Structures are given as structure tokens and as C-alpha cells.
Amino acid sequence: MNEIHYKIPWRATSSFPGYHSSQQKGGGLQFRNHVPLIDAPDPRRFDIRASLRDPFEQIRVRVYQQTSSISVYVIADLSASMSFKGQVSKMESMADFVESMSYSAYRTGDTFGFVGCGDKTSKAWVLPPTLNRAAGLGVAEELRQFKPTGKDSEGLLSAAENLGSRRALVFLLSDFHFPLSFSERLMAILAYHDVIPVMLWDKQEYREFPNYGLAYLSDAETNQSRMLLMRPSLKKRIQTEFSDRREKLFDLFGQYGRVPLLLDNGFNSDEVTHYFFA
Amino acid sequence: MFAIEHSWVLLLLPLMLLPFISSVQSDLNYSSLALLPTDRLSQVFEVLLKLLAAIFITAIILGISGLHRPAKAVERIGRGAQTVILFDSSTSMDTPYSGNSKGGAASRVANWGTYESKGQVARNLLGKFVEQRQQDLFAIFAFSRNPIPIMPLNNNQEVIQAAIKAGTYERGLGTTNLGAGLIKALTFFEDKPFKGSRIIMLVSDGAAKLVRPVKEEITNLLKRHRVTLYWLYLRDKESLGFNAKIDKELAKDIAPEQAVNQYFSELDTPYRAFSADDPQALKDAIAEVNKLQKLPIRYEETIPKQDLSNYCYALALALLFLLTVAKLSEIRSWH
Numbered sequence: 001m002n003e004i005h006y007k008i009p010w011r012a013t014s015s016f017p018g019y020h021s022s023q024q025k026g027g028g029l030q031f032r033n034h035v036p037l038i039d040a041p042d043p044r045r046f047d048i049r050a051s052l053r054d055p056f057e058q059i060r061v062r063v064y065q066q067t068s069s070i071s072v073y074v075i076a077d078l079s080a081s082m083s084f085k086g087q088v089s090k091m092e093s094m095a096d097f098v099e100s101m102s103y104s105a106y107r108t109g110d111t112f113g114f115v116g117c118g119d120k121t122s123k124a125w126v127l128p129p130t131l132n133r134a135a136g137l138g139v140a141e142e143l144r145q146f147k148p149t150g151k152d153s154e155g156l157l158s159a160a161e162n163l164g165s166r167r168a169l170v171f172l173l174s175d176f177h178f179p180l181s182f183s184e185r186l187m188a189i190l191a192y193h194d195v196i197p198v199m200l201w202d203k204q205e206y207r208e209f210p211n212y213g214l215a216y217l218s219d220a221e222t223n224q225s226r227m228l229l230m231r232p233s234l235k236k237r238i239q240t241e242f243s244d245r246r247e248k249l250f251d252l253f254g255q256y257g258r259v260p261l262l263l264d265n266g267f268n269s270d271e272v273t274h275y276f277f278a
Numbered sequence: 279m280f281a282i283e284h285s286w287v288l289l290l291l292p293l294m295l296l297p298f299i300s301s302v303q304s305d306l307n308y309s310s311l312a313l314l315p316t317d318r319l320s321q322v323f324e325v326l327l328k329l330l331a332a333i334f335i336t337a338i339i340l341g342i343s344g345l346h347r348p349a350k351a352v353e354r355i356g357r358g359a360q361t362v363i364l365f366d367s368s369t370s371m372d373t374p375y376s377g378n379s380k381g382g383a384a385s386r387v388a389n390w391g392t393y394e395s396k397g398q399v400a401r402n403l404l405g406k407f408v409e410q411r412q413q414d415l416f417a418i419f420a421f422s423r424n425p426i427p428i429m430p431l432n433n434n435q436e437v438i439q440a441a442i443k444a445g446t447y448e449r450g451l452g453t454t455n456l457g458a459g460l461i462k463a464l465t466f467f468e469d470k471p472f473k474g475s476r477i478i479m480l481v482s483d484g485a486a487k488l489v490r491p492v493k494e495e496i497t498n499l500l501k502r503h504r505v506t507l508y509w510l511y512l513r514d515k516e517s518l519g520f521n522a523k524i525d526k527e528l529a530k531d532i533a534p535e536q537a538v539n540q541y542f543s544e545l546d547t548p549y550r551a552f553s554a555d556d557p558q559a560l561k562d563a564i565a566e567v568n569k570l571q572k573l574p575i576r577y578e579e580t581i582p583k584q585d586l587s588n589y590c591y592a593l594a595l596a597l598l599f600l601l602t603v604a605k606l607s608e609i610r611s612w613h
């Protein structure tokens with residue numbers, strides 16, 4: 001199983017010990033400050049030099065920062081547009097991501113949760129955050145069989161209700177093929193959490209078209225269909241259209257603190273790791 | 279204008295809406311059409327292809343239903359006459375012709391095929407005559423013992439010429455019953471509207487005798503139907519012809535044509551005889567008809583039924599070709 005290594009640029013609040021730097025004092029390796037023995041009655045942390053230096057001749061004890069665990073969530077867009085299959089099926093990529101992420105969270109000592117959202121009417125698919133190693137794998141297995149049918153992505157707006165009250169690392173998996181204003185609303189709602197938009201695109205969806213031919217396209221969400229008379233000039237127009245959109249999405253997500261992670265070649269755990277350690 | 283052979287097939291016509299309702303195209307699943315730029319050319323092409331498919335289906339259905347232009351009677355006005363050619367096809371017409379004595383003249387008993395018979399000469403002349411009278415309507419009767427209707431009134435040169443020629447290859451039948459032939463030809467005008475000058479062109483050697491009741495009936499009919507009678511006379515090698523001056527009683531026996539000519543001349547209705555001896559005779563006859571028969575006539579020409587289903591199928595085939603090209607240029611998958 002390919003593992004993802006991730007880190008967070010903020011301090012976790014959970015008191016539960018884990019891998020990430022935290023606001024909690026406790027048994028960590030990172031020195032925080034000195035306090036009188038009264039405040040931290042742990043004589044093992046007695047610092048002889050600090051005690052001697054203290055003008056008030058108090059016994060000083062070292063206090064360390066505890067590392068804490070966080071919750072890692074995957075919020076998945078289950079609208080019908082995710083049924084697109086180019087080089088790689090988007091649902092397949094999503095399942096791979098969930099599988100790898102849940103395993104990595106388990107390995108890092110974090111809880112893993114999953115929220116899948118279709119349109120407004122359908123009930124969200126929720127896996128509450130858990131340390132169970134198999135839970136995420138089960139979700140991934142089910143995702144592979146899943147046929148997304150959501151007519152839109154409205155359900156994402158209420159996904160935040162299923163996230164815990166502590167700040168969490170949230171991977172928002174979607175193709176983001178909805179209006180920019182919707183993306184903005186969504187990011188605003190999730191702003192409390194550390195949201196990494198993972199753009200599941202496909203090269204064949206926006207770049208690699210055939211040069212000539214008649215393409216009958218049908219939209220899975222709206223059931224509309226359109227014919228495109230493919231030719232190099234139209235191909236170029238579509239490519240510019242999508243690169244414009246990409247720019248705009250990058251700008252928008254940038255405003256909410258995170259550069260999106262564009263996966264347009266299927267899931268690759270190294271690409272995700274690289275995102276954190278670039 | 280257009281008509282349909284099997285109208286029930288038209289019940290299938292709503293099928294032409296099929297291309298607009300469903301598509302046989304292999305749809306490519308796409309994530310979001312809204313993101314793709316609008317392309318006017320593609321839109322035009324999409325509608326165009328659907329239209330072509332609809333026309334294709336319509337053409338096939340119309341083809342199956344047997345679209346045609348029905349036979350139509352067109353009334354035309356021509357300047358000419360309604361001419362009934364009454365052709366003597368008795369055996370006497372098979373004898374050699376007097377004016378042209380090649381081959382047959384040498385032998386006492388003429389061998390069929392070695393000479394030009396009166397009938398053949400007459401048919402040649404008639405062919406030329408008809409050729410000159412493009413606007414006339416012609417009907418043809420042959421008579422020997424009994425009259426035989428050969429062709430109704432019509433204006434088609436090809437048909438008339440063929441009908442005239444048809445008699446040249448075979449020999450005549452029986453005796454000459456001129457009276458019955460004339461009466462038959464005259465009764466042909468019975469109950470027909472008077473739409474132009476009526477002519478009976480009698481082609482005969484006149485070797486016939488007419489009895490009184492028959493003469494009276496002919497007289498009456500000629501009057502009633504206002505028919506002009508022309509006689510294209512063919513002289514036998516041995517016969518005397520119209521102009522030989524002989525005793526009337528004797529003429530009854532040896533030159534019956536004189537008696538017949540006499541009878542026709544005494545009629546109240548117009549009559550002219552032309553002798554075919556004279557090379558000038560044909561021209562005279564044509565000139566005469568031209569002069570006398572300038573009345574405009576109305577006649578109906580039938581334009582035959584025109585089958586259009588082949589055109590429908592051709593159109594369908596052409597469209598099928600275009601649609602096949604479109605189908606083949608379809609992108610089946612992104613790969």
C-alpha cells in the first residue's frame with residue numbers, strides 16, 4: 001500500500017497524543033518553557049541550570065509540547081459528473097485516494113473520517129472519524145462499485161456538519177465542475193478546517209481531445225447532450241477555457257489558504273506527499 | 279400534383295421525428311457540458327444532421343408508399359383535324375401498283391415480295407402525310423370484309439407511324455367491304471364532342487360495290503357527323519381509273535371505282551379524291567387538308583403516370599451515404 005506523508009502548518013488542539021505539533025503541554029520532545037515545580041509537579045523534568053539561574057530561587061521544571069493526533073477527513077463529491085472516465089475513472093481515483101489516505105492516517109495515528117455528498121436530496125455517506133484500520137478500506141471498496149448519481153453538488157454545503165468540532169485536515173475531492181461562486185461558498189463554510197481541494201481532473205477531459213470527428217457528449221448530471229464538431233481550433237478553445245478555469249480555481253482556493261492539489265493523471269500517493277513536502 | 283399508391287404506409291411518417299427524439303449516436307459521457315465553450319458550427323451541424331436523418335426517413339417512407347405523379351389529361355388546342363384513316367386491307371391491295379412497275383410488271387402472276395403493292399405504296403404515302411400533319415389527331419381503321427379498329431385518336435407521331443407501318447409486312451385479307459368500313463369509321467364519331475374538323479381519309483382501290491341501303495346510311499352518317507371525305511385512290515395496273523371515259527353500264531362491271539367516285543361526288547358533304555398515280559397527288563392532298571382544315575381543335579393529351587419512388591430512393595441513398603460518413607467520423611471513446 002502506498003502511503004501518503006502529510007503534515008500540517010498549524011497546531012493541533014486535541015489532547016490525544018499523536019504525530020502533529022500541538023498546543024497541548026505534555027510528553028513531547030519539543031521544549032516549550034520553564035515553569036515552577038508547583039505548576040508542573042513532575043520532578044523528572046527538573047532543570048538544574050534554570051533553577052540556579054532563577055533570581056527567585058524557585059525550582060524550575062521543563063515543560064514540553066505534546067504532539068497530538070488530528071482528524072483527517074475526505075469529503076467526496078458524489079455528483080454524477082464524477083462518473084467521468086478518461087484515462088482513469090474518477091471514482092477509481094477517488095477510491096484509491098481514500099484507501100491510501102485512510103491507511104496513512106492510521107499509520108500516522110490520526111483518525112480518518114469520510115463524508116460523501118451528492119445532491120441535496122440524497123443522504124450523506126458518512127464514516128465518523130475512527131482509528132479503525134479497515135474502515136477506510138471498506139469505504140474505498142464500496143466507492144469502486146459506486147455509481148454517482150447526484151444531479152448537483154449541493155450536498156457538499158452541509159458536509160461540514162459531519163466534521164468534528166476540532167480543526168481537522170480535510171481533503172475535498174471533487175472535479176469542481178460547478179460555478180465558481182459555489183466553490184467560494186463551499187470554501188467559506190469549511191473555512192474553520194484546513195481544507196485541501198483535490199481537483200480530480202482528467203487530461204482527456206480538458207486537454208487531450210481528438211483533432212477531428214463528431215463527438216456526441218452527454219452530461220451525466222443534466223442528461224443533456226451536445227454534439228461537438230471536433231477540429232483543431234475548437235480543441236484549442238476548449239483547452240484555453242479549461243486553463244482559464246484552472247487559473248481562477250487556483251486563485252480562489254489560494255484566498256482560503258491552500259493551493260489546490262490537481263490530480264489529472266489518476267491517483268499517485270507520491271504526488272500527494274510531494275504536495276506537503278515540496 | 280402528387281399521389282400515393284399505398285396511403286397506409288404514410289402512417290409511418292411520424293417516424294421521421296425519430297432523429298429528434300432519440301439518438302443512435304454513441305454518447306460519450308462527459309462531466310460537465312456547461313464548461314465547454316459554445317460552438318456555433320457544431321450546433322448548426324447537429325441540427326443539420328438531424329434534419330438530414332429526418333429527410334432520409336421521409337424519403338424512404340415516400341418511396342415505399344409509391345409516390346408518383348398521376349396520369350393527367352391535359353387539354354391542348356391545336357390547329358388540325360381529327361382524321362380517321364380508313365385503310366383498305368383487302369387482297370386487291372396486294373396487287374402491283376400501276377404507277378411503279380418494277381419486277382411485278384414482268385411476270386404475269388406477281389410474286390409477293392418482288393414488287394411494291396398498292397397497300398405498301400399507300401402506307402408510304404400515308405406515312406408522309408401524317409408526318410406533315412403534326413398537330414392532327416389520327417385514328418386508324420383497316421377494313422376488308424369486316425372493319426378492324428387499329429388505333430384510337432391520338433397525336434403521338436411515333437404511335438401513328440408504327441400503326442401505319444404495321445400493315446406492310448403481311449398480306450391482305452379477303453374481300454373489300456367498303457360500306458361496312460365506312461360505316462364503322464363514321465360511327466366512331468358517335469357521341470364524341472365536335473372539337474375540330476373531321477376527316478375520313480379513305481385509302482382504297484375502290485374495287486367495291488355499294489348497295490342502296492348502305493349508301494343511304496353512309497350519306498346520313500356523313501351529314502350527321504359533319505365529316506369531310508377524302509379518297510386516296512390507288513389505281514390497279516389493269517384498271518381504268520376515274521377518268522377513263524366509258525359507258526356507265528360498262529363501268530359498273532369493269533371499273534367499280536368510277537361508280538363509287540360518282541356516288542361520293544354527289545353527296546352534300548365535302549368530298550375530294552386524290553389519285554396516287556400522280557407524284558403531285560400527295561402534296562395536293564396535304565395542301566388541300568391544310569387549306570380546308572384550319573379550324574382550331576381541342577384535344578386531350580394524356581401525360582402518363584410518373585413514378586417518383588425511384589427519386590425518393592435515390593435521395594435516401596445519397597443521404598444515407600452522408601449519414602454513414604457522419605456515423606463513421608463519430609468519436610466512439612476518448613481513447
